Amino acid sequence: MPPPEWNWAGRLAYSLPLAVVVLHASFTVVAAGPISPLTVAMAPQSVNGIGRLFTGDWTFLAVNPMASDEELGVACLHDKDDINRAPYWRSLSAPFVGWRAGANSFARRLEATVIEEHFGSAPWTERWRAACTAGIPEACERLDGQLKIQAPEVKALLAAIGARACVGRDPAVRWAALRYAVATPTPWSQRFQPVSNEVKAIDLGVYPTGSGP
Amino acid sequence: MSPSRDLANHLDRLFERATASAWRRTGVAIFRVVVGCLLLLRWAPALPGAGYLASLGRIAFAHGGGGWFHAVAIRVCASSVGVAGLSGLIALGGLCLAINMRPRLAAFVVWVALLIVLRGFPDLATPGDHFIVGVLPYLILVGPSGRPVEGRFWVWLHNVAVVGLVAQSAILVFLGAFARAHALSWHNGTALYLIAQHHQSPASLPVQDLTRNSVIATVLTYSVLLGGMWYPIFSALGWRARGVAVGAFCAVQLLLCFLPPLTHLSLLIIGSSSTLLSDSHYDLIRRAAVGLRRHLPGAALPRRASD
Numbered sequence: 001m002p003p004p005e006w007n008w009a010g011r012l013a014y015s016l017p018l019a020v021v022v023l024h025a026s027f028t029v030v031a032a033g034p035i036s037p038l039t040v041a042m043a044p045q046s047v048n049g050i051g052r053l054f055t056g057d058w059t060f061l062a063v064n065p066m067a068s069d070e071e072l073g074v075a076c077l078h079d080k081d082d083i084n085r086a087p088y089w090r091s092l093s094a095p096f097v098g099w100r101a102g103a104n105s106f107a108r109r110l111e112a113t114v115i116e117e118h119f120g121s122a123p124w125t126e127r128w129r130a131a132c133t134a135g136i137p138e139a140c141e142r143l144d145g146q147l148k149i150q151a152p153e154v155k156a157l158l159a160a161i162g163a164r165a166c167v168g169r170d171p172a173v174r175w176a177a178l179r180y181a182v183a184t185p186t187p188w189s190q191r192f193q194p195v196s197n198e199v200k201a202i203d204l205g206v207y208p209t210g211s212g213p
Numbered sequence: 214m215s216p217s218r219d220l221a222n223h224l225d226r227l228f229e230r231a232t233a234s235a236w237r238r239t240g241v242a243i244f245r246v247v248v249g250c251l252l253l254l255r256w257a258p259a260l261p262g263a264g265y266l267a268s269l270g271r272i273a274f275a276h277g278g279g280g281w282f283h284a285v286a287i288r289v290c291a292s293s294v295g296v297a298g299l300s301g302l303i304a305l306g307g308l309c310l311a312i313n314m315r316p317r318l319a320a321f322v323v324w325v326a327l328l329i330v331l332r333g334f335p336d337l338a339t340p341g342d343h344f345i346v347g348v349l350p351y352l353i354l355v356g357p358s359g360r361p362v363e364g365r366f367w368v369w370l371h372n373v374a375v376v377g378l379v380a381q382s383a384i385l386v387f388l389g390a391f392a393r394a395h396a397l398s399w400h401n402g403t404a405l406y407l408i409a410q411h412h413q414s415p416a417s418l419p420v421q422d423l424t425r426n427s428v429i430a431t432v433l434t435y436s437v438l439l440g441g442m443w444y445p446i447f448s449a450l451g452w453r454a455r456g457v458a459v460g461a462f463c464a465v466q467l468l469l470c471f472l473p474p475l476t477h478l479s480l481l482i483i484g485s486s487s488t489l490l491s492d493s494h495y496d497l498i499r500r501a502a503v504g505l506r507r508h509l510p511g512a513a514l515p516r517r518a519s520d
Contacts, residue, residue: 017354017370021377025384028347032388069411106259106337110269113336160268185410188403191425 071181072111073201076166076173080206089179092165114157115180118204120147159207166209178204231372235362239495240488241375242358245310245320247484248345251477252307252323255341259300264293270334283332290333302326313358320352341477344385348485351378375488382485383445390441399438402431405472412473420471436465447489456497459489 030042075088092108116122125147131139162176180202186193259266270290289295306323310316327346331338354374356362362371398404409421424430440462447458463486469479 013366014369017373021351021373021380024350025377025380028381028384029388032343032385034388034392106266106334107262107269109336110266110334114269157269164265185407188406191406 069183069185070112071183072108072115072161073179073181074162074165075177075179076170076209077175077177077206078170078172080175088177091181111161114154114161115204117150117154118158155207158204159210162207163209173209175206176209177206180204232365232369235356235368235371235375237375237379237488237491238356238358239492240490241355241378242313243487244348244378244484245313245316245352245355245358247480247487248348248352249307249310249312249319251341251480252345253304253311254307255477256300256307257304260297260304263297263300266334267291267293267296270296282328286329286332289329296330296333299326299330303330310352316357317353317355320349324349324353339477340389341481344382344478344481344485347385348378348381351375351381378485378488379448382482382488383448386441386444386482386485390438390444393438394442399434402434405434405437405469406430408472408474414473417471417473420468433465433468437469440465444486447486452491452493456490456494459486462486 027045030039030045033039072092073089074092075090077088092111113122125143128139128143128146132143158178159176162178166173166176182200182202184200267290289299303323303326306319306326308314309319310323324346327342327349331342331346351374354370355378356367356371362368393399393404396404398407406424409417409424413421424433443458444462447455447462450458463483466479466483466486469475470483
């Protein structure tokens with residue numbers, strides 16, 4: 001038996017939520033599913049529809065487990081040319097991973113983006129690099145040009161990361177050295193051997209902390 | 214009777230059922246509490262670091278789409294006040310969802326704030342964030358727990374939202390597993406062993422030890438994979454089989470909660486699987502819990518006169 005309010009407005013009110021659910025769910029399939037002929041054919045609709053909701057990269061659904069544990073290290077130095085940095089290195093990541101992840105994990109993710117830009121390996125570069133290696137010279141020029149334009153910006157952000165890590169510690173500190181440590185997981189075949197803790201460190205440069213005279 | 218008449222009768226009966234009583238009240242309440250707690254725990258700590266986040270966001274702003282929403286999001290996320298306001302709103306909304314205070318308004322506010330902040334900082338988004346953004350529209354529509362849903366239209370709205378919630382989470386969980394299935398480490402059964410080595414904490418060490426065993430590592434990896442791919446089928450199972458399947462799936466996901474890279478997503482998936490069970494399942498669990506308490510030493514329940 002139809003409900004008492006079964007005029008055209010009532011029908012619309014009852015069927016609208018159902019239509020929204022069906023559309024939202026079916027667009028999710030297109031937007032989050034693997035690239036198939038259907039997703040290619042429906043790309044304009046899905047980009048204009050649900051594509052506005054989902055901005056990120058869906059392959060992040062733990063498809064391939066992370067290849068390495070990455071760690072940002074900092075050394076607060078008095079002298080820019082301080083050769084013996086080893087005793088000063090301190091990890092910015094260690095206290096913030098796992099169960100205590102919070103705002104600092106947000107900060108770490110953005111710092112990772114800055115570091116990717118520093119190495120010119122950010123996700124947005126992949127498409128241009130692929131076109132460049134495929135033999136399109138305009139793509140190479142565009143990529144190099146963009147990286148050159150944002151290089152000073154990246155330097156400034158790295159300096160901000162260093163300054164934040166060294167602020168309020170030792171008043172004599174003038175420089176912050178940054179490094180990126182990458183630890184790859186032990187392969188399955190060596191799972192019962194003692195952990196080697198082999199860490200590959202990549203230098204990110206030395207930056208003024210801005211606390212000088 | 215003609216087939217079309219038969220179908221019309223069938224749809225009529227379905228419509229009657231969908232406007233008669235609100236479905237899955239307990240499961241939706243559990244899911245709402247899980248989503249609220251995760252939002253609160255993730256976004257409340259972002260408040261003190263808002264200025265720093267806004268200053269680092271400049272690189273993220275340089276890329277991305279266009280349109281008025283993008284422009285607004287970038288402007289809001291570029292200021293420390295905007296970032297603090299958004300994360301505060303999300304955390305507050307999460308608290309409201311968790312304690313069932315104005316949950317529908319809270320879900321709406323959190324949804325809009327999440328859309329803005331994830332547009333401003335696309336690098337911050339985790340699979341858990343996307344999952345929450347996808348299901349929050351349905352949490353705006355479902356009735357608040359604790360008091361009955363009244364009125365035919367509101368019952369219909371609640372039930373449609375429940376169907377959407379179940380369908381949406383089924384699609385997302387399935388697509389996640391579907392994507393994993395072609396990845397090498399999930400295919401050869403070492404994925405959880407590799408994940409267990411990241412971001413280790415004292416709580417994750419026992420699970421890490423478990424994944425060193427060949428049998429456990431392989432079986433656990435494949436059950437996560439198959440559980441995710443069979444998740445949409447769970448809702449088509451009968452009452453008893455559905456309870457068993459969802460229980461087993463949740464047990465595996467509970468184990469994954471101890472691996473920090475997967476904690477957020479596993480808790481969300483446990484929350485969404487709770488919407489697969491009917492209220493009668495929870496009645497059974499409640500009665501079983503009461504019965505168990507009666508047999509425990511020092512039970513606080515009053516004894517019957519015959520004891």
